[in-house]
Amino acid sequence: xxxxxxxxxxxxxxxxxxxxxxxxxxxxxxxxxxxxxxxxxxxxxxxxxxxxxxxxxxxxxxxxxxxxxxxxxxxxxxxxxxxxxxxxxxxxxxxxxxxxxxxxxxxxxxxxxxxxxxxxxxxxxxxxxxxxxxxxxxxxxxxxxxxxxxxxxxxxxxxxxxxxxxxxxxxxxxxxxxxxxxxxxxxxxxxxxxxxxxxxxxxxxxxxxxxxxxxxxxxxxxxxxxxxxxxxxxxxxxxxxxxxxxxxxxxxxxxxxxxxxxxxxxxxxxxxxxxxxxxxxxxxxxxxxxxxxxxxxxxxxxxxxxxxxxxxxxxxxxxxxxxxxxxxxxxxxxxxxxxxxxxxxxxxxxxxxxxxxxxxxxxxxxxxxxxxxxxxxxxxxxxxxxxxxxxxxxxxxxx
Amino acid sequence: xxxxxxxxxxxxxxxxxxxxxxxxxxxxxxxxxxxxxxxxxxxxxxxxxxxxxxxxxxxxxxxxxxxxxxxxxxxxxxxxxxxxxxxxxxxxxxxxxxxxxxxxxxxxxxxxxxxxxxxxxxxxxxxxxxxxxxxxxxxxxxxxxxxxxxxxxxxxxxxxxx
Numbered sequence: 001x002x003x004x005x006x007x008x009x010x011x012x013x014x015x016x017x018x019x020x021x022x023x024x025x026x027x028x029x030x031x032x033x034x035x036x037x038x039x040x041x042x043x044x045x046x047x048x049x050x051x052x053x054x055x056x057x058x059x060x061x062x063x064x065x066x067x068x069x070x071x072x073x074x075x076x077x078x079x080x081x082x083x084x085x086x087x088x089x090x091x092x093x094x095x096x097x098x099x100x101x102x103x104x105x106x107x108x109x110x111x112x113x114x115x116x117x118x119x120x121x122x123x124x125x126x127x128x129x130x131x132x133x134x135x136x137x138x139x140x141x142x143x144x145x146x147x148x149x150x151x152x153x154x155x156x157x158x159x160x161x162x163x164x165x166x167x168x169x170x171x172x173x174x175x176x177x178x179x180x181x182x183x184x185x186x187x188x189x190x191x192x193x194x195x196x197x198x199x200x201x202x203x204x205x206x207x208x209x210x211x212x213x214x215x216x217x218x219x220x221x222x223x224x225x226x227x228x229x230x231x232x233x234x235x236x237x238x239x240x241x242x243x244x245x246x247x248x249x250x251x252x253x254x255x256x257x258x259x260x261x262x263x264x265x266x267x268x269x270x271x272x273x274x275x276x277x278x279x280x281x282x283x284x285x286x287x288x289x290x291x292x293x294x295x296x297x298x299x300x301x302x303x304x305x306x307x308x309x310x311x312x313x314x315x316x317x318x319x320x321x322x323x324x325x326x327x328x329x330x331x332x333x334x335x336x337x338x339x340x341x342x343x344x345x346x347x348x349x350x351x352x353x354x355x356x357x358x359x360x361x362x363x364x365x366x367x368x369x370x371x372x373x374x375x376x377x378x379x380x381x382x383x384x385x386x387x388x389x390x391x392x393x394x395x396x397x398x399x
Numbered sequence: 400x401x402x403x404x405x406x407x408x409x410x411x412x413x414x415x416x417x418x419x420x421x422x423x424x425x426x427x428x429x430x431x432x433x434x435x436x437x438x439x440x441x442x443x444x445x446x447x448x449x450x451x452x453x454x455x456x457x458x459x460x461x462x463x464x465x466x467x468x469x470x471x472x473x474x475x476x477x478x479x480x481x482x483x484x485x486x487x488x489x490x491x492x493x494x495x496x497x498x499x500x501x502x503x504x505x506x507x508x509x510x511x512x513x514x515x516x517x518x519x520x521x522x523x524x525x526x527x528x529x530x531x532x533x534x535x536x537x538x539x540x541x542x543x544x545x546x547x548x549x550x551x552x553x554x555x556x557x558x559x560x561x
Binding site for chain 2: 021023048105107125128130131148150161202373374380387388
């Protein structure tokens, strides 16, 4: 009986929840066309009924090129069993359009059921728009460029992604990329490769950098040269991750039953100061019941600097043995946790588990096998050559 | 007769060399399992399944001019933004290149609240959401993928954020 009531409540809850959630989607979000005078094209998009309910949606057009779009239908009904349904429209572009980007939108909207809230009735309409973007080339040379930065804290790749939006080919495109730190000091200057781009063609130029600077924020500025013209793009990026590194924990001059002074050695590897950082340590007994929760004071740590953070643990009523613990560093809205074991003895506390025991699958065995096989192959090839030469000599002697 | 015997040994040696070479290449050639070539999805997270590889290269062009390299030995999940991507895996030799298409999907979810609506971007593209009151635009919010916010309006129109 109890179970039946629970089930009834669950069904009721689900019904209420479902009735209060509405969802509408469309894919793709954008269709891109290169302008050709009078171009006619049929486009198909998919309406998504993610909540799988019975819905009716209305389809309209809007935007600068709305008059160029002819809809195949103005409404669409979807049942709860239909998650997706295609709708089509055709676009006929005019004979002329000014250079640049022109957009039309096909909007799919759904009226939500009004619900009563006291004296008020709330009703709303939700809509999603798929765009038709038409690029009209600029006369002459015109380059659209974007700077992207990828890679890790050891190596960064600067990629200038470009599209020739002009009517003419661009024969020589290259860039000089300069990296600056946050105060504007030049850190690195580099040149990219050179490419050419025909009208409407996409391409990339790039340069790589073996990073040799402290972790932190930097700005890359690219000056792109193309057939004696220049454009500039820039991008802020980060080297490394903004973390306060916990290097070491140690306890000095300890006697069981007294207050233990824990020293945490932390390093700010970032190129900006970290303010109001503090540490918290929680200690657990064998049943994982918390027996201590201690915190340090707050510290301001300058960039690229090592600091000792201190907190105290009263070991009164603590027996010798191994305790689970975790240390959490709180800083700039972030927290990093390190799980440890504390080996408490009468006159010392050993902190176990700091640092990482890196175990990796031994690739040496595989590499060894490859080496052996390579040696065998080389040996067999040499044997072939030797055999061939001996054979030839013998043949020649015979003749 | 002796020459024939010599030729036989020569042939055996050549065949043994070739077989060993093929064995090495075959054994260490990375095995690409999924996704299949020209895979189209609206899901941002793609599971790459492969064997005998040390790394995967992903780029938005088939020349791999500026690839993202991930050192990985087994399967992995990569999150993508909508777009066209090319990928291959490498070990001792590299695999064939495969194409992957992440299709953009705009999806707005509305959850009815006490006096307004929570609008959530459940698609895979950053959205610009216009809010209308009395047929006039009264606000605009930008929603990251998975982000939601409380809004009060009569109509909400979501489109791809530029």
